[in-house]
Amino acid sequence: xxxISSRVAVAVHVLAFLAWKRGEPVTSETIAGSVNTNAxxxxxxxxxxxxxxxxxxxxxxxxxxxxxxxPNQITLLDVYRAVEEKEELFAVxxxxxxxxxxxxxxxxxxxxxxxxxxxxxxxxxSQTTIADVFRDVTGRTAQCAGEPSxxxxxxxxxxx
Amino acid sequence: xxxISSRVAVAVHVLAFLAWKRGEPVTSETIAGSVNTNAxxxxxxxxxxxxxxxxxxxxxxxxxxxxxxxPNQITLLDVYRAVEEKEELFAVxxxxxxxxxxxxxxxxxxxxxxxxxxxxxxxxxSQTTIADVFRDVTGRTAQCAGEPSxxxxxxxxxxx
DNA sequence: TGATCTGTAACCGGCGCGGCTACAAATGGC
DNA sequence: GCCATTTGTAGCCGCGCCGGTTACAGATCA
Numbered sequence: 001x002x003x004i005s006s007r008v009a010v011a012v013h014v015l016a017f018l019a020w021k022r023g024e025p026v027t028s029e030t031i032a033g034s035v036n037t038n039a040x041x042x043x044x045x046x047x048x049x050x051x052x053x054x055x056x057x058x059x060x061x062x063x064x065x066x067x068x069x070x071p072n073q074i075t076l077l078d079v080y081r082a083v084e085e086k087e088e089l090f091a092v093x094x095x096x097x098x099x100x101x102x103x104x105x106x107x108x109x110x111x112x113x114x115x116x117x118x119x120x121x122x123x124x125x126s127q128t129t130i131a132d133v134f135r136d137v138t139g140r141t142a143q144c145a146g147e148p149s150x151x152x153x154x155x156x157x158x159x160x
Numbered sequence: 161x162x163x164i165s166s167r168v169a170v171a172v173h174v175l176a177f178l179a180w181k182r183g184e185p186v187t188s189e190t191i192a193g194s195v196n197t198n199a200x201x202x203x204x205x206x207x208x209x210x211x212x213x214x215x216x217x218x219x220x221x222x223x224x225x226x227x228x229x230x231p232n233q234i235t236l237l238d239v240y241r242a243v244e245e246k247e248e249l250f251a252v253x254x255x256x257x258x259x260x261x262x263x264x265x266x267x268x269x270x271x272x273x274x275x276x277x278x279x280x281x282x283x284x285x286s287q288t289t290i291a292d293v294f295r296d297v298t299g300r301t302a303q304c305a306g307e308p309s310x311x312x313x314x315x316x317x318x319x320x
Numbered sequence: 321t322g323a324t325c326t327g328t329a330a331c332c333g334g335c336g337c338g339g340c341t342a343c344a345a346a347t348g349g350c
Numbered sequence: 351g352c353c354a355t356t357t358g359t360a361g362c363c364g365c366g367c368c369g370g371t372t373a374c375a376g377a378t379c380a
Contacts, residue, residue: 006251036256060378091166096196124280220347
């Protein structure tokens with residue numbers, strides 16, 4: 001279980017919405033209407049996006065949030081890092097150091113392997129921008145192929 | 161936050177331990193000593209590995225778990241899929257369908273993008289085997305490629 | 321000044337996870 | 351057959367994260 005929190009998805013939604021309402025400040029209440037959540041939740045996420053320099057926010061009457069960059073200059077990796085401050089994707093337990101070679105040394109090995117996997121995921125995220133998402137969302141419900149193929153020799157080990 | 165549960169890390173640890181105690185059944189109590197956790201937790205994870213065909217388990221006196229494949233025939237992707245039945249890595253909210261184009265269509269777009277990222281991570285996991293982990297942990301190469309007793313596919317549950 | 325909007329703290333309920341106990345069932349030694 | 355060992359699994363608990371909500375101070379503009 002334990003998925004990555006929906007903050008990433010909500011943040012992408014917010015940025016796509018701001019790309020739509022280009023130029024005018026949008027209030028957290030309005031955004032919350034599209035995202036279908038609470039305005040405070042939106043403000044929390046917008047705050048993280050502001051800290052990352054992805055949006056500009058102005059308080060007070062007539063205020064709201066706007067994009068701080070061109071949509072094609074914001075990758076989903078930027079968004080991921082802005083709202084998910086986790087540094088490790090995989091949790092690693094603490095092996096028993098006084099038992100055997102395995103328990104004493106496996107932690108660092110696992111951290112290295114899992115870090116590579118995490119980086120591969122982030123590299124893929126960096127290939128998509130808010131502009132891409134905006135185009136796919138607004139452009140006539142672009143064909144949603146639900147079954148992507150797998151470019152991995154995974155079966156090699158699972159049947160051998 | 162919300163990391164992937166430590167079950168993956170524990171499962172890899174268990175398999176590396178079984179690769180070390182090659183040939184003899186190992187009890188959940190013994191494994192728990194190396195992993196530094198509870199025996200029931202180990203049994204839960206070993207059960208998942210058994211369902212995935214990665215280990216053989218025998219109940220009763222003198223029982224325990226053994227590898228069901230060569231260590232170099234078990235990838236971390238196999239392990240990940242065995243213990244983490246989650247199909248989606250990223251949680252995606254439900255946008256408001258009655259608001260605008262964004263809220264109504266973003267869900268499928270996000271699912272597609274996040275699915276690609278998830279697959280990239282899995283592809284990287286498939287590049288590492290239990291034999292690799294065992295070698296890195298112990299500094300030795302796994303004693304593989306000489307043990308014929310392990311090629312038994314399914315029918316022979318009891319050996320020796 | 322008053323209305324609007326952000327920023328943030330505080331609290332809540334839900335849920336996944338790991339640790340733990342307890343017990344039935346399977347298994348092998350005697 | 352009997353007993354010790356071990357798995358399998360059902361519960362229960364506490365912890366921590368997450369999203370939802372209320373409340374309120376500060377900023378901003380007409």
